[in-house]
Amino acid sequence: MKIQFVNYSFVSPVKGFDTGVQRPIGGGEVQLLDLTHLLQKKGFTVSVLQSGPQAKEFEFQGIPVKQIVSRGRYKFNFEWAKHVDKNARLHLHDANHAWPFGKNYTATFHGVSWDLPYYGHSLTEKIDWMARRKFFKTLINYAIRTSNKIASVDTFLLRYVQSEFPNYRDKITVIPNYVDLQKFKPLPTSKKNKQVILFPRNLTKSRGTELMLHAFSQITEKDVELWVVGTGPLKKEAEHAASKDKRIKLLGHVDHYKDMPKLYNQADIVVIPSLGVEGTSLSCLEAMACGKPVIASNIGGLIDIIQNNENGLLIPTYADSLAKSIDSLLEDSKLRNKLGKNALARAKQFNKPDWEKQWLHFFENVG
Structure with missing residues (x-):
């Protein structure tokens, strides 16, 4: 055919x-x-x-x-x-x-x-x-x-x-x-001095770029970094935020299968804060397959993947809600471990x- x-x-x-x-x-x-x-x-x-x-x-x-x-x-x-x-x-x-x-x-x-x-x-x-x-x-x-x-x-x-x-x-x-479970899976990583929040998204409005940056500006913890992986029309906004807050690291657009498994594994929290136009997100599934706790918007296909407080956190699309959820995971390693473990089990179904x-x-x- x-x-x-x-x-x-x-x-x-x-x-x-x-x-x-x-x-x-x-x-x-x-x-x-x-x-x-x-x-x-x-x-x-x-x-x-x-x-x-x-x-x-x-x-x-x-x-x-x-x-x-x-x-x-x-x-x-x-x-x-x-x-x-x-x-x-x-x-x-x-x-x-x-x-x-x-x-x-x-x-x-x-x-x-x-x-x-x-x-x-x-x-x-x-x-x-x-x-x-x-x-x-x-x-x-x-x-x-x-x-x-x-x-x-x-x-x-x-x-x-x-x-x-x-x-x-x-x-x-x-x-x-x-999700390709042969490529996206828990991997050993070196110990870090800072907790890492990963934002693996194209830098567009619909993918929640402004929402992520606004929410992170409310995070007062010093020993934490926001890794922004992606490119797009809002790149200048991300660069401006990074120039004001040295905790923000812009990694640009990377190779999907070569680089992303390592980046997911280096993260402590992965955020998928889409405002709309979202299906069963590959980024969400890949992060879960690496055993990571995911904070995602309660929209579109994301609600087909995540059960709130069981294998991830689903939140409304507001910066205050996102910042509060990030803070709760930064402070609670037991919750992070629980969500990450259940996320891995859920990802295997995809x-x-x-x-x-x-x-x-x-x-x-x-x-």
């Missing part, structure tokens, strides 16, 4: 994200790389269609990539269809790219895209926020109606379709994200072999 994946930013440079080298910039792109490698190993012929600054064709880690010039993420919706391989089965790695194509395709839903809270201060900002909510919901509603099938990484879409489009309920297959079986079944049985 021949499958072509459509993804705006598989391994292409994205404005505001200084990765230094060509590599996936986030969890969705890492997932696509792992998925294409799996299918290739199982005898499928795969390729990826992405955007970029110039048109070209190349291979990335053995995956053929066709890059087209795009005017922007959502203008990409009007551009990609004329470049598809008509002899391949089409899979949109982001269901938001379905409109206005609308025929004979499958898609992936990576988490609700209209759940960002409103933090503006003007009528113009409020109108923009309302328009974005309506726009993203319209895109997903279109994908629900026109796709052959959608794989959702969390249970939100299933509940949403059951409520709003019950006749399309059978189109939705829930395939939670995964193992990569099970994820691979579900995706193979999805592609082998879709109409």
Whole structure:
């Protein structure tokens, strides 16, 4: 079987994200790389269609990539269809790219895209926020109606379709994200003089960058460091915070499988404070697989992973709540150990072999 994946930013440079080298910039792109490698190993012929600054064709880690010039993420919706391989089965790695194509395709839903809270201060900002909510919901509603099938990484879409489009309920297959337990696991580390809080996130508003920095400014403990691992449009804000608080260490964008296991293991606490647009976060699962206590927002797919006070902490998206939770874990080693131990057990339920079986079944049985 021949499958072509459509993804705006598989391994292409994205404005505001200084990765230094060509590599996936986030969890969705890492997932696509792992998925294409799996299918290739199982005898499928795969390729990826992405955007970029110039048109070209190349291979990335053995995956053929066709890059087209795009005017922007959502203008990409009007551009990609004329470049598809008509002899391949089409899979949109982001269901938001379905409109206005609308025929004979499958898609992936990576988490609700209209759940960002409103933090503006003007009528113009409020109108923009309302328009974005309506726009993203319209895109997903279109994908629900026109796709052959959608794989959702969390249970939100299933509940949403059951409520709003019950006749399309059978189109939705829930395939939670995964963790490679061979790579992400507890490892011995050298003793540290300071406790480490790890923020392994792209530096964007939706990933809670400002929330994290604001919360950390309320932490008065001196023997603690905040390690910020990632890049993005809010990099300058992170640099400004680090210039004022020497406890903040900016590590930049690192190699996912080479560097992240060690960083998770060096951390005492991992924070996933997303404001919205979050599925079953790879970062959350990977931290848990390393036996680390995770503080996460009570939104999106994160509530599919964490049971509050059992295998992690779920909090509302407020800096005060996050700071209070960080303080409680810094002061209570028994609670950290309990949450970390239970987190490891929970992460094993999201193992990569099970994820691979579900995706193979999805592609082998879709109409």
